[in-house]
Amino acid sequence: MRILIVHNILWAHYKSSVFQALQRLVDNQPDVTVKVLQIARSERSRTGMESVTDSTAPTYAYDYELLFDRYIENVSLFDRTRVLLQRVRAFRPDVINLTGYYDPAQVMILLWAKANGVRVIMQNESTVADQQRGSRKEQFKKWLFDRCDGFFCFGNQSANYLISIGADPAKILLRRNAVDNDTIQSVYEQALPTRTERQQALTLKPNNFVFVGRLIEFKNLPLLLDAFAKAIKTSSNGKNWGLLILGDGTERTKLVNQVNELGLAGSVSLLPGRPWYEVPEILALSNILVLPSRSEPWGLVVNEAMACGLPVLVSDRCGCVPDLVHDGQNGFVFDPNQPDQLVRRMAQFMDGTVDTHQMSQAAKQLIATYSPNAVAQDMLRGFIKVTS
Structure with a gap:
């Protein structure tokens, strides 16, 4: 099984700790490979929140590629789409984890995956309480989510939101979030x-x-x-x-x-x-x-x-x-x-x-039950489930 994760920014250290834990689990699994595509280094609103040259900063070991070494706001939709499609085709995944249904480039990856028989697990952070939502936007998200094979959610509120707009509860594969x-x-x-x-x-x-x-x-x-x-x-x-x-x-x-x-x-x-x-x-x-x-x-x-x-x-x-x-x-x-x-x-x-x-x-x-290793175990079980 070849697992490809598309993630927005490398700055997200809490995700890096989970990706490292997932890498360690995969290293002990025969015939399983995982790769993370980090679209950009950070975003403007995070300026000053991390010193990438600080030798005291924790580092995380997992197989990733940084596609654009700049703020994500400075990466055009054309460039994101072009490079993501290029890397996805080259990697030949069995399952893709997308982390941005709001990103048209990742929507394009979803459509490519469905046309090529590749399973897709979508990450969802949204909850009902987040913001006012228009009916057209919700209809589009429902159409989008209907094409996903599973979901990784930030907790029960996030999962309940997906279920409220029609997602199959059996497709909720993860309901927690972790830091290091x-x-x-x-x-x-x-x-x-x-x-x-x-x-x-x-x-x-x-x-x-x-x-x-x-x-x-x-x-x-x-x-x-x-x-x-x-x-x-x-x-x-x-x-x-x-x-x-x-x-x-x-x-x-x-x-x-x-x-x-x-x-x-x-x-x-x-x-x-x-x-x-x-x-x-x-x-x-x-x-x-x-x-x-x-x-x-x-x-x-x-x-x-x-x-x-x-x-x-x-x-x-x-x-x-x-x-x-x-x-x-x-x-x-x-x-x-x-x-x-x-x-x-x-x-x-x-x-x-x-x-x-x-x-x-x-x-x-x-x-203690919300550790990177616990989240990584749920993720791996989810990847195995949707590809079985």
């Missing part, structure tokens, strides 16, 4: 012993909520700042808590202004974005992760925080919630349209009425 748990946990544990010293050097509070991600509109950070401001007034222990916002983006200036207007300059720290493998160093300065997004296909930062044993506060619009956030066990779920819910939960953590140690243990135990 081992690397993230290792960096976190190395940073933890110097937590107090680094907090003092950065003039941080001894306890902190943390947000990690791009500072863009749908991440809903104004809600987080408002909720934090109310929570520290509600809690008698609020003066010992801070909020770390790690990331870059178009909303930074607005957020700085809001911090000043709310009188939070001594409690909120906006830290510049950094490569993913350095993020656990900031998680080591923190106690609780908050992800308040109004829309999020999954929310990989929740995986990362749980790998470090952090309890999580996650908006119910995030795709990972049904799979990763067990309300009251490893964190809490809140409605982003009901800001008082977030205020109440943050105040509970501040007041110490939540057993954070038990939540930490539950987070580590749950996220």
Whole structure:
């Protein structure tokens, strides 16, 4: 069996950890070959989030080819289509995993595959809560998905969305997503012993909520700042808590202004974005992760925080919630349209009425089943199933 995976950007380190795990599984399988076509190195919105020349960056070993060493926005549709078709024909796959039904070039690969008897597994990240959808767009996606032999989904919300537009549940071959748990946990544990010293050097509070991600509109950070401001007034222990916002983006200036207007300059720290493998160093300065997004296909930062044993506060619009956030066990779920819910939960953590140690243990135990190896095993079983 010859497996070909078409992926958008090499930057997606979490996928590289899965591809490496898949490569190791395939290496132990007779007559099975896997190759990954990475269309581009990165995308513009990720600028500055990874230093490709940093010798400390983790590397992943799997058979891949980088088709265009530039931002994906700078690769024309003609070039993508031409080179992808060329490489696909040369590889002669039995099954293709496509990761972008929204990309006309990959739609062309799907049509080529169906005309040539090649099986196709489509990746889906979308959920019902993502955005408003027009009927024509949904009809096109249904037509497209009807031509797929299987689906790799980012969790149950993603799978349920496909089923809602007519996909056969038996074709859902994967329902989870993973990050490099081992690397993230290792960096976190190395940073933890110097937590107090680094907090003092950065003039941080001894306890902190943390947000990690791009500072863009749908991440809903104004809600987080408002909720934090109310929570520290509600809690008698609020003066010992801070909020770390790690990331870059178009909303930074607005957020700085809001911090000043709310009188939070001594409690909120906006830290510049950094490569993913350095993020656990900031998680080591923190106690609780908050992800308040109004829309999020999954929310990989929740995986990362749980790998470090952090309890999580996650908006119910995030795709990972049904799979990763067990309300009251490893964190809490809140409605982003009901800001008082977030205020109440943050105040509970501040007041110490939540057993954070038990939540930490539950987070580590749950996220262990969302490892790159577990996802890779599901993928390989899916490839075998559709080609049998």
